[in-house]
Amino acid sequence: MAQLSGTGRLADDLFLMAHSDVTGKPLLQPRAIGLGLAGALLAELMLSGRICAGPDGVAVADPTPPWEELARVILGALLSEREQRPVGDWLLFLARTAVADVARRLAQSGYLARVAGRRGWRGGRWVPVDADCAFAPLVRVRPALVPSRPVTVPAACLAGLAAACGLAPRMFSYAPPNATRRCLDEAVGRLDPVLRHLITQTQAAVDSAVLSLRV
């Protein structure tokens, strides 16, 4: 059942931010959304203490299976890799299926509905069930954009990842007039180094995709 407070999961919020709250159409290039969501999925596992990223790559800190299905599957993939891989590799790997996976998760939570395409053979589109709930993440992110408002770690993380995949113009267009880029950078700068590293790696991956014209 869709609620204004959201599912509480980073990737869900990022998905809703990256798509139109009314029509569900993507507002970014497909690869950029995929990389952003991949970063958000990894961030969810980091915030729950299951994984951490060091100079050697991403490692599993706590192998207890999470109760959420998608997180469980990703943790399983991390555990089944014999060697540690850098964050960038995991971003590229997860980005391949992130959009579909997160959309399915949001549908199960009641935020998205599948609408059949006009031409029968073309797959349908995911459309938000409630436009206000779909818009809510843009409001949740606001404290990270304005000075002297207390920012929670998830909000700062969401803002950082959204900016990394190219949603900064959108965030700022719906933010109060005293919102500045510098506040966003400071909010992200106060995050744990591991989360910061994840956000910069996501940014670099998206920029590389733009540069190599494979976005």
Next chain:
Amino acid sequence: MMSRTQTAGSKPSAVSRALARDRLGVPAVLGFVLAGVAPLTVAAGVIPTAYATTGLTAIPAAFLVVAVILGIFAAGYVAMARRITNSGAFYAFVARGLGRPAGVAAALVALVAYTFLQVGLYGALGPAAASEAAEHLHVHAAWWQWALGAWVVIAVLGLLRVDITGWVLGVLLTAEILVIIAETLSGLAHPAGGHLSFATLSPAGVASAGFGTFGVLAVVAVLGFVGFEQAPVLAEEARDARRTIPAATYAALGMIAVVYAGASWAMAAHAGQSQVVTAAGRQGPGLLFGLGGNGLSQAAQFLFLTSLFAAALAFHNVVWRYIYALGRENVLPAALGRTGGNNIPKTASLTQSLTGLATIGIYAAAGWNPMARLFFWLGTTGGFGILLLLTLTAAAVILFFARDPHGENAWRRLIAPALAATLLAGVVVLAVKNYHTLLGVPPGDLAAWALPASYAAAAAIGLGWGLILKLWRPRTYAAIGLGAHAITGQLTPSTERAPS
């Protein structure tokens, strides 16, 4: 879906296999490279204009000789490309090899060179479109009006981030190459005087009109090869960076050399070595089109137009990528490195488009000849800039591997780049001294020193800015050359770090 990967733990890495599936093989990388090379633009645009403007006939030989030099250069180039991030840009090599201030200088030289190459194309696109429209549609408009029309389309496509890729590109390229080969064979089958002469292919002919003319010929030839250096742009996307990038680079060099040497030889053989310069002056691109029958000629003229258009779009993308990468590094204003809605690097794309508009405007107002003074002058000056960058990069390769051999053999890390650097430096010197021959102007003409001097100015500004950054903004200074990875400080691509 995702659950399949859980059972793959005993097999070789699921992540490696999944990422490899996504990646590009040699044909895709080769296609990307050849798109920027635009075969018909060179064969019908550059070569006849070169014959007419320089008055030199050893152009076919020049392509072969330069191909060998670039092949030697490529050995060290691709070896170093594997080891650095942002390997799609010459300035990254120079920054890592010769130091960051030199890197900024190289970046500005590259910006100027690729900009000349892009805006110069309008000087051929305008007249070609005008003549096609006059002939087939009976519409008569000035070259610059057609150039502006093309500019609008390219500016819009650039903003929409459209690139001609995939099967459209494959079809166009294949058609261009086939047409050139057909024209070449037809021309060779009907040589002047009934007797096929190999004189223009002889490497000895390259210095026949004086040793300095080799510099001039080499600039023309390098112009033909520009684009081959773009293969490393896709290094992080390539299936096996160790093999795919070198294979695509050498394949491109080989194909380009054969096609251009063949086409220029056919033109000289068909017109006769002593007549080809005057014939080129009279016919322009028709020198190539006229080698075959009427049907072939019509097809070639149409494909010439599409080739020019594709090349203009391809170089637009090269220039905004440079601007964007430098903006990401904060070497240029950060606004140039930002994307707008839909991940479009609007500011970078618009900046490049504006320089094109300004150039068309200046040439239209001044009434200068577009084919000779816009297309050929700016095009060859762009080629000269690439020649400078190749020389600097060869030197950078030597110093990079001198600090740490990275396990490369002596040929790739020292002998080949040293040989290439020496040869290329020699060519640069000869070209500068004979620049007036390249432009077809009297010695001492303003253009003959102003055009090459623009690079000296760009390099000086770049060096100065690099040193200022070192003092003023050390963090930005530290990230020079890293492009998209400026934000992470990552020096080596991940494909090199993880053992495969």
